[in-house]
Amino acid sequence: MLSRHIFGILVGINLIIAVICQSRSYFNRNCPENRANGVRECKIYVNTRLDFINFRQWTSALGNVVKVSLDVTCSSNGRIYLPWPMKATGLIKLNVEGCILEGFASEFNKPTNLKDELQELSMDNCVIVSNLDSIFDIIYKPVTQEYDCGQQTLRSAVRRNISYMFPNINDQQLSKRHEALLMSSSDELIKKAKQKRYRCNYSELNYIDQSLSRTRSKLYLRLMTAYSEYPKLQTFLIADNGYRTVPQELIDWRTSFHNLHC
Numbered sequence: 001m002l003s004r005h006i007f008g009i010l011v012g013i014n015l016i017i018a019v020i021c022q023s024r025s026y027f028n029r030n031c032p033e034n035r036a037n038g039v040r041e042c043k044i045y046v047n048t049r050l051d052f053i054n055f056r057q058w059t060s061a062l063g064n065v066v067k068v069s070l071d072v073t074c075s076s077n078g079r080i081y082l083p084w085p086m087k088a089t090g091l092i093k094l095n096v097e098g099c100i101l102e103g104f105a106s107e108f109n110k111p112t113n114l115k116d117e118l119q120e121l122s123m124d125n126c127v128i129v130s131n132l133d134s135i136f137d138i139i140y141k142p143v144t145q146e147y148d149c150g151q152q153t154l155r156s157a158v159r160r161n162i163s164y165m166f167p168n169i170n171d172q173q174l175s176k177r178h179e180a181l182l183m184s185s186s187d188e189l190i191k192k193a194k195q196k197r198y199r200c201n202y203s204e205l206n207y208i209d210q211s212l213s214r215t216r217s218k219l220y221l222r223l224m225t226a227y228s229e230y231p232k233l234q235t236f237l238i239a240d241n242g243y244r245t246v247p248q249e250l251i252d253w254r255t256s257f258h259n260l261h262c
């Protein structure tokens with residue numbers, strides 16, 4: 001009995017080690033150092049699923065001095081578990097193209113205790129998969145300042161053609177409770193904005209591109225400026241092509257539930 005128990009533990013430990021080593025060696029392999037600037041440049045093609053948490057563990061093991069860039073392209077089914085504001089030790093540049101994003105709001109109330117380092121963020125043609133309850137969490141519960149502001153070290157923030165998908169609802173299924181929450185979400189966001197005891201200061205940000213996304217509501221722009229500074233902003237592209245996947249009534253708060261515009 002005992003020996004079987006110990007055997008079980010050993011197998012368990014081995015499995016854990018194998019998984020950790022696999023992701024370490026995976027990133028070691030896919031992130032060669034660029035000799036010219038010393039940056040570990042990760043270029044990853046995702047066919048199945050990539051977990052940003054594994055990447056974060058890998059970079060934290062590299063130590064504080066190593067700078068890293070992460071460039072991800074997905075196949076049509078490629079997914080990334082990518083919690084906003086996407087912090088990882090040493091990560092200065094993040095590029096995500098054509099991916100399904102999961103867990104985007106999963107750290108809204110959990111401080112990472114990592115410092116802001118990201119300078120360039122670019123997300124293109126991505127679909128954020130979410131559910132109503134996590135959206136309502138962000139609107140109605142306290143979010144960390146870290147989540148709210150995003151990374152204030154950004155110089156360039158590009159977010160083109162980002163849409164949202166709510167796999168578990170259709171209009172008929174929206175419960176009375178959800179309807180009520182939905183109706184008062186704008187008021188709640190404005191109220192919350194007024195109560196902020198901090199300001200987000202994007203002191204390096206000079207370029208924002210949010211083109212090819214759905215119409216921005218007045219509320220969105222209002223929230224974007226209510227408690228944020230953009231002292232160096234020079235370019236703000238906000239062209240719109242009326243891209244359609246999200247029900248009209250969700251737009252107000254889908255554009256404002258996180259501050260990707262940081």
Ligand SMILES: *[C@@H]1O[C@H](CO)[C@@H](O)[C@H](O)[C@H]1NC(C)=O
Nearest residue numbers: 098099124125126127161212
């Ligand atoms: C926007 O992104 C979606 C999802 O990735 C993609 O299917 C679509 O072709 C993109 N649209 C444009 C105009 O690039």
Ligand SMILES: *[C@@H]1O[C@H](CO)[C@@H](O)[C@H](O)[C@H]1NC(C)=O
Nearest residue numbers: 199200201202203204229231
């Ligand atoms: C924002 O940050 C810059 C640079 O650190 C600083 O000069 C400026 O005073 C800050 N603005 C506010 C409103 O805190």
